Structure formats: structure tokens, C-alpha cells
Amino acid sequence: MDEELAALAAAGAATLVAAMTTDLWQSTREAVVGLFRRAGRGRRATVAAQLDNNAALVESCGTPDEVRQALLGFWTAELGELLRSEPSCRSSLARLVEEAGTPGLRGGGAIRPTGRPHLEQRNSASDGGTVFAVQGGDQPHYSPPPGS
Numbered sequence: 001m002d003e004e005l006a007a008l009a010a011a012g013a014a015t016l017v018a019a020m021t022t023d024l025w026q027s028t029r030e031a032v033v034g035l036f037r038r039a040g041r042g043r044r045a046t047v048a049a050q051l052d053n054n055a056a057l058v059e060s061c062g063t064p065d066e067v068r069q070a071l072l073g074f075w076t077a078e079l080g081e082l083l084r085s086e087p088s089c090r091s092s093l094a095r096l097v098e099e100a101g102t103p104g105l106r107g108g109g110a111i112r113p114t115g116r117p118h119l120e121q122r123n124s125a126s127d128g129g130t131v132f133a134v135q136g137g138d139q140p141h142y143s144p145p146p147g148s
Contacts, residue, residue: 005080005083005084005090006080008079008083008090008093008094008097009076009077009079009080009083009093010072010076011097012032012075012076012079012093012096012097013071013072013073013074013075013076013078013079014072015028015096015097015100016028016032016051016075016079017054017058017068017069017071017072017075018068018100019100020054020055020058020059020064020068020071021055021058021059021064024100025055028096028100029048029051029052029055031092031096032047032051032096033047033048033051034092035079035082035086035089035092035093035096036082038086038088038089039082039085039086047078054071057071058071079093121133
């Protein structure tokens with residue numbers, strides 16, 4: 001698969017798993033099931049059942065973002081195979097990704113096409129203040145006692 005189709009499959013998978021258990025889930029689910037209609041009724045039913053099972057897993061798990069992360073590779077492969085076998089699905093999947101690119105899906109650490117959470121941090125210091133900032137890790141800091 002060429003790079004552009006691989007990127008579209010990854011973006012589609014990220015959109016799909018990020019939508020699980022959100023207000024956008026039903027419309028996203030229906031759009032993805034619709035993409036698989038060209039692959040036959042049996043395939044469409046299998047995909048619908050898989051989506052329902054995956055969404056239930058995300059909802060029942062104590063760590064939904066970890067489950068979404070685990071599902072990302074599976075759905076990237078599924079959508080990649082669909083794009084290879086049914087090139088006509090390309091524009092529909094691209095439209096789904098574009099339409100779902102709302103703040104409700106992107107914010108709050110939702111899964112991005114890279115598979116990594118989107119983190120944003122703004123720090124400022126004024127009047128001689130100091131900022132020590134870190135995301136996703138530890139930042140040890142030692143300050144000598146005053147007058148040393």
C-alpha cells in the first residue's frame with residue numbers, strides 16, 4: 001500500500017477508535033459499516049459485530065485509552081485492506097476523517113492518527129518566576145537552600 005493510503009487507513013482507524021463511547025460513536029460506526037458494504041453482506045455483518053464488541057470493551061474497561069491504543073493497529077490493518085480491495089472507499093473514508101476532526105474527538109488526549117495522544121501545554125512565568133514543566137514523565141529538580 002502506498003504511503004498516502006497507509007496514512008488514510010491510520011487516520012481512519014484513529015478516528016474510529018477515538019469515537020468509541022462518545023456522542024459521535026453511532027454515526028461513526030454506521031459510516032464504517034457502510035464502507036464495508038462493498039465487501040459483501042457477511043463481511044459487513046462481521047465488521048458491525050467487531051465494532052460493537054470493541055466499543056463495549058472500551059466502555060467496560062478501566063483504561064479506555066489503553067484499549068483504544070490496542071485497537072488502533074487492528075483497525076488500521078482492516079481499513080488498509082479495505083482501501084486496497086475497494087479503492088472507491090477512499091473518498092468516503094477521507095470524508096469521515098475530515099468530518100470527525102472536531103474538537104470533541106481531538107481534545108482531552110484522544111487518539112491521533114499517529115497513535116499518540118494529543119497533548120498541549122502552555123506555561124509562562126513572570127516577575128522573576130521560574131517554570132519547570134514536563135509532559136508524560138518525571139522532572140527531578142533540586143534547589144539549593146537560600147543563602148548557599
